[in-house]
Amino acid sequence: MSTLAAPAMPTSRTEPTPRERGSRHLAFFATLALALVCLAWELWLAPTGRGTLALKALPLLLPLAGLWRYRMYTYRWVSLMIWLYVTEGLVRGTSERGIGMALAWIEVMLSVAIFVACAAQIRMRLAHARQSADHPSQES
Template identity: 65%
Template sequence: MSSAPAIVPTDRSTASPEEVLSRRLALTGTIALFVLCLAWELWLAPTGRGTLAIKALPLLLPIAGLLRYRLYTFRWLSLMVWLYCGEGLVRATSESGTGALLAWIEVGLSVLVFVACALHVRQRLRAAKAAQ
């Protein structure tokens, strides 16, 4: 019977350079996606009265976990970010002009966050397995 590898908590002092890079990419991408969503719906190409800006609020939740290297945060953020990718794809193909450009940027940032989170989880699991 095999057991799952124990995940060793990581912080800045014990993180490998690859883990630090993937965390920085995930954190930077999440903050950039938050800023993009706010700017898009409030100033750049608002639809309606700017009420869609509320879509940016869930992106504030993972920031503390990313700063603390919480593996669980990387895992659920890698799933949550697909909602933003889906919205970006729908709006990129249905809008024109500035809205379409902003939507493609949202798709790119969403994919960046996903890749960074997936890499980070993979690196941490590999490190935990090697520690056994």
């Protein structure tokens, strides 16, 4: 017998702070936007070869549920995985011309935004956990 569990909150509080919600929204929507940019880039806007590079968008779809549900593990691994996209964007941004170069720099900007949002989420939640451990009687 299984019941649907409510999404895990970022901390032991019942509601996430506005900053936690903001970093979650940035991470989620920037990841979704990067997946769409990767698909459009490789399938329609500036395809390379037969479009098989569009498969690079698939790993970006995997963390979306975890990002939305405040899964700390997801934020941690996305903050590491996203550097592959930064690297690809930097290489292609400095080697391609035209729309391919513009799309590569968009990839870099979205990837850095994802990293910053994930890092912010992790830092806020770890700071709250430290504060809760130091002052357990002040927890509401």
